[in-house]
Amino acid sequence: AETGYDLWLRYQPLQNQTVLTTYRQQISGITLGGNAETMKIIGEELQHGLSAMLQKKITVTNKSSSTASLIAATGISPLLAGTEVKKLLAQTGEEGFIILSQNINGQKRIIISGNTDKAVLYGAFHFLRLIQTEQAIHNLQVVSVPKVKLRMLNHWDNMNRTVERGYAGFSLWNWHTLPGYIDPRYIDYARANASIGINGTVLTNVNANATILTKNYLEKVKALADAFRPYGIKVYLTARFSAPIEIGGLKTADPLDEKVRQWWKDKVKEIYQYVPDFGGFVVKANSEGQPGPQDYKRSHTDGANMLAEAVAPFNGIIMWRAFVYSAEKNVDRHKQAYDEFVPLDGSFNKNVMVQVKNGAIDFMPREPFHPLFGAMPKTPLMMEFQVTQEYLGQATNLVYLGPLFKECLEADTYTNGKGSTVAKVLDGSFNKAQTLTGITGVANIGNDINWCGHPFAQANWYAMGRLAWDHSLSAERIAEEWLRMTYSNHPAFLQTASKLMMESRETYVQYSNPIGLHHIMGTGHHYGPAPWVSNLNRPDWNPVYYHKADSIGIGFNRTATGSNALEQYHPEARKIWENMNTCEEKNLLWFHHVPWTFKMKSGRNLWDELCFNYYTGAEKVKTMQQAWAGLEPYVDKQRHDQVRMLLNVQYDEAIWWRNACLLYFQTFSKKPIPANYPQPDKT
Numbered sequence: 109a110e111t112g113y114d115l116w117l118r119y120q121p122l123q124n125q126t127v128l129t130t131y132r133q134q135i136s137g138i139t140l141g142g143n144a145e146t147m148k149i150i151g152e153e154l155q156h157g158l159s160a161m162l163q164k165k166i167t168v169t170n171k172s173s174s175t176a177s178l179i180a181a182t183g184i185s186p187l188l189a190g191t192e193v194k195k196l197l198a199q200t201g202e203e204g205f206i207i208l209s210q211n212i213n214g215q216k217r218i219i220i221s222g223n224t225d226k227a228v229l230y231g232a233f234h235f236l237r238l239i240q241t242e243q244a245i246h247n248l249q250v251v252s253v254p255k256v257k258l259r260m261l262n263h264w265d266n267m268n269r270t271v272e273r274g275y276a277g278f279s280l281w282n283w284h285t286l287p288g289y290i291d292p293r294y295i296d297y298a299r300a301n302a303s304i305g306i307n308g309t310v311l312t313n314v315n316a317n318a319t320i321l322t323k324n325y326l327e328k329v330k331a332l333a334d335a336f337r338p339y340g341i342k343v344y345l346t347a348r349f350s351a352p353i354e355i356g357g358l359k360t361a362d363p364l365d366e367k368v369r370q371w372w373k374d375k376v377k378e379i380y381q382y383v384p385d386f387g388g389f390v391v392k393a394n395s396e397g398q399p400g401p402q403d404y405k406r407s408h409t410d411g412a413n414m415l416a417e418a419v420a421p422f423n424g425i426i427m428w429r430a431f432v433y434s435a436e437k438n439v440d441r442h443k444q445a446y447d448e449f450v451p452l453d454g455s456f457n458k459n460v461m462v463q464v465k466n467g468a469i470d471f472m473p474r475e476p477f478h479p480l481f482g483a484m485p486k487t488p489l490m491m492e493f494q495v496t497q498e499y500l501g502q503a504t505n506l507v508y509l510g511p512l513f514k515e516c517l518e519a520d521t522y523t524n525g526k527g528s529t530v531a532k533v534l535d536g537s538f539n540k541a542q543t544l545t546g547i548t549g550v551a552n553i554g555n556d557i558n559w560c561g562h563p564f565a566q567a568n569w570y571a572m573g574r575l576a577w578d579h580s581l582s583a584e585r586i587a588e589e590w591l592r593m594t595y596s597n598h599p600a601f602l603q604t605a606s607k608l609m610m611e612s613r614e615t616y617v618q619y620s621n622p623i624g625l626h627h628i629m630g631t632g633h634h635y636g637p638a639p640w641v642s643n644l645n646r647p648d649w650n651p652v653y654y655h656k657a658d659s660i661g662i663g664f665n666r667t668a669t670g671s672n673a674l675e676q677y678h679p680e681a682r683k684i685w686e687n688m689n690t691c692e693e694k695n696l697l698w699f700h701h702v703p704w705t706f707k708m709k710s711g712r713n714l715w716d717e718l719c720f721n722y723y724t725g726a727e728k729v730k731t732m733q734q735a736w737a738g739l740e741p742y743v744d745k746q747r748h749d750q751v752r753m754l755l756n757v758q759y760d761e762a763i764w765w766r767n768a769c770l771l772y773f774q775t776f777s778k779k780p781i782p783a784n785y786p787q788p789d790k791t
């Protein structure tokens with residue numbers, strides 16, 4: 109049965125006979141330049157993938173006399189002497205690749221090359237993708253260079269098999285059987301990541317304790333690092349700031365204390381003995397109760413630079429998170445990261461990145477871009493997306509996040525004039541001296557057979573990787589690629605399934621958090637609606653803090669008459685939001701407290717518009733169900749059934765969101781649900 113285990117690397121026999129016949133003529137075998145470990149992997153992957161898709165035996169050889177149609181080799185290989193390859197590789201750096209159709213000695217060959225074996229590996233996976241998606245290969249001129257250097261996943265692994273905000277079973281990392289047992293899944297995980305260009309993985313949760321830094325665990329970390337290395341993936345860990353106390357026996361973790369500094373230096377040295385190419389640390393400090401430099405009246409800079417100094421001799425980096433806020437400050441949570449970090453711009457060591465979530469609150473279904481993007485020109489900022497759908501229906505709702513990622517990447521910060529998109533802030537376009545660039549995603553991977561829980565959640569892992577490689581790719585294109593590889597190249601399938609994916613996030617927003625509502629989910633588990641909760645001891649965790657519904661209206665006033673979070677955006681950027689009458693409606697209640705009677709662009713008043721959104725959103729899930737039912741001929745039974753059943757669950761949940769939110773907000777608006785919408789049912 110088709111379980112979904114193979115992700116987008118299914119390599120099914122191609123169904124289109126014309127395409128198949130052409131490929132079978134074009135592809136005979138593979139000549140590999142070298143036999144280092146990564147080269148062997150390239151040979152195996154190409155052989156396995158192509159043989160399966162073309163239903164013919166593809167041979168692999170190292171012999172330079174071979175006339176096999178494919179050559180996979182780095183630029184220095186004698187196999188490529190006399191070709192244009194060298195010239196092209198001048199622009200591809202360490203990780204970029206080329207795929208080139210060339211005549212060599214009168215023979216048509218396809219060259220996959222790059223400056224390193226790892227680059228060739230990326231090229232090999234891209235070539236397989238071309239075949240999987242049935243693209244023409246007779247005249248290939250592909251030059252592909254990643255737009256950011258660090259393309260990572262953050263695993264929120266708690267070291268006890270659980271994953272914080274993980275909805276796909278237990279953690280992949282089985283610390284108990286490591287280092288002795290290398291689960292074949294670790295290898296398949298690495299393959300999947302390499303296929304989309306992910307080159308780093310943070311093994312542990314941002315809230316994890318310091319145990320990971322002890323000897324026994326470092327041996328386990330080493331085993332994983334060794335398994336991932338041939339796939340171009342570096343391992344990173346989270347560093348609990350109080351580790352010197354917890355596992356080092358010191359009395360303090362004060363970053364300016366000499367003993368503490370030395371402890372970290374020694375610890376880092378020890379780590380590099382196990383993992384010579386260890387990537388560095390991610391740190392969550394002074395946030396949500398985690399220890400940090402502020403416990404000692406020191407700054408984020410003091411904390412980050414202390415660690416940066418320890419890893420610098422080994423080329424390691426520190427990713428210091430900007431996700432900080434505290435209830436005591438009594439300031440709109442939206443503003444706190446900016447307030448704390450902007451004054452520190454320029455104060456961090458060269459090997460520090462500040463890791464910023466896409467929005468200022470917390471991975472909401474829709475969030476305006478984080479005001480820190482563009483506001484720290486002297487500090488490399490790393491994007492932190494959330495791939496796991498903590499606030500987007502977790503593993504039961506079909507929500508394709510491509511459009512969410514893109515919405516943020518393409519948002520205009522106006523820092524350097526019009527067109528200063530978040531993506532350009534990330535990729536270093538505005539700062540030629542910037543050497544560190546990166547995008548990371550909080551992983552949605554667990555030990556479920558299909559890795560991600562919902563079959564379509566795999567698309568979010570895929571999209572995150574593809575966008576980290578090239579943020580200019582469209583969400584549509586990525587969805588289509590993924591669908592072709594994961595399900596079918598059939599045009600009728602693609603048309604419907606791609607629409608289903610592309611509309612899914614907006615639909616989720618509509619039935620859960622429309623018009624800029626946010627943080628009204630069930631507290632603790634973050635699943636389903638609970639806008640009424642007001643009794644948590646941290647006021648900034650209460651949904652009522654965010655929607656502020658009252659008899660006049662609903663929404664959070666973040667203009668100058670309110671919290672003035674708007675002030676943190678560039679004056680040009682804030683224009684689309686600052687005036688209630690012209691504010692982009694999708695973010696209206698994010699920035700304004702709006703009267704129930706306010707007239708929306710549709711002509712409806714705000715209350716009716718809210719009803720309209722909740723009702724249409726829920727109805728759209730029905731449309732998704734119908735669309736999926738029509739795709740039965742193209743999808744294997746097991747995965748079709750799974751998505752079908754989950755869409756039933758999703759429909760129930762959409763109705764739950766709709767009824768719960770409207771019935772609750774109605775106690776403030778005191779207005780009826782418009783007669784032309786069905787009344788909330790009592791079930």
Ligand code: GCU
Pocket residue numbers: 272273314315392396431470498
């Ligand atoms: C969210 C999430 C937490 C997580 C935190 C973080 O608040 O609910 O589980 O620890 O983000 O990113 O640090």
